Amino acid sequence: MAADHPDAFGRAIRDHHRGNLADPLYQVDGSERREHPIEQFYFTEFDPETSADHRWFAERLEGPLVDLGAGAGRHALYFQEQFETVAVDPSPALVETMRERGVEDAREGDMFALRELFPADRFASALAHGTQLGLAGSLAGVEAFLGDLAHVTTADATAIVDCxxxxxxxxxxxxxxxxxxPAGLAHRVNWFEYDGDADPVLHFRLFSPDRLREAAAETPWVVGEVKRGGTDGAHYDAMLEKE
Structure with a gap:
């Protein structure tokens, strides 16, 4: 992330953690503004002992694990107690937040530049939860990401992504x-504002599980189990395995 990036999103979450949030964090599209629920999304405990949804993740990941777009470290804090976990996020403020919260290996980095960050076969599993895979921008971008993810994971690795x-x-x-x-494809465009700063526009590519399978077809990954959430099942987590 460039040094002059305002990092409104990361700063708001860091300020919330430190107890000095100046203003609400807003998610914005044109004239429409919604307050983003920081506590709910980033600071509720990840606990497979009490949540069946959390248990689904825990049963499908093993170490060493790379947590991509790790945010405030909600998942990393749990998984580092089970096995080696490396948490990666492009926001300097979020990396600071993770370290302050006790994440042992939190690093600033771009999940779409994995070959620059890690050697081949470094991880046994990967987690990218938060719909950030959509920032690949296209199915070709998703395919490229999955190719890079295959490079830095072992031959029998697993991964979980969502959209x-x-x-x-x-x-x-x-x-x-x-x-x-095209069926099964859409876009989502918005940005974050906090304390007088506005982050650059985020352009997400949304894709159905079938479109994800299409993107994975020329990579070593196969899309296996799909877990849907919410009343409409619009949000889903997908389990990826190596062929």
Whole structure:
């Protein structure tokens, strides 16, 4: 991340952690602004003992693990107690937050530049939870990411990624939703504002599980189990395994 990037998103979460949040963190699309629920999304405990959803993750990941787009370290704090965990995020403020919260190996880095960050066969599993895979921008970008992820993971590795399924999304309710003609594809465009700063626009590509399978077809990964959440099942987590 460039040094002059305002990092409104990361600063707000760090300030929340430190107890000095200056203003709400807003998610914005044009004239529409919604307060982003920081505590709910980033600071609730990840506990497989009490949550079946959390247990689904824990049963499918092993170490060494790379947590991509690790945010405030919610997952890393749990998994580092089970096995080696490396948490990666592009936000300097979020890396600071993770370290302050006790994440042992938190690093600033771009999940779309994995070959620059890690050697081949470094990890046994990977987690990218937060829909950040959509920032690949296209199915070709997803395919390229999966190729790089295959390079830095072992031959029998597993991975979990997530996205919103355009075939189930309520486009009127989702901030920044942009419909697209090809089946199973859409866009989402929005940005974050905090304490007078605005981050650059985020352009997510949304894709259905079938479109994810299409992107994975020319990579070593196979899309296996898909776990849907919410009342409409629009958000999903996908389990990836090496062929």
């Amino acid at each position: 919103y399924d355009p075939t189930r999304v309520d486009g009127e309710a989702m901030l920044g939703y942009r419909a697209d003609e």
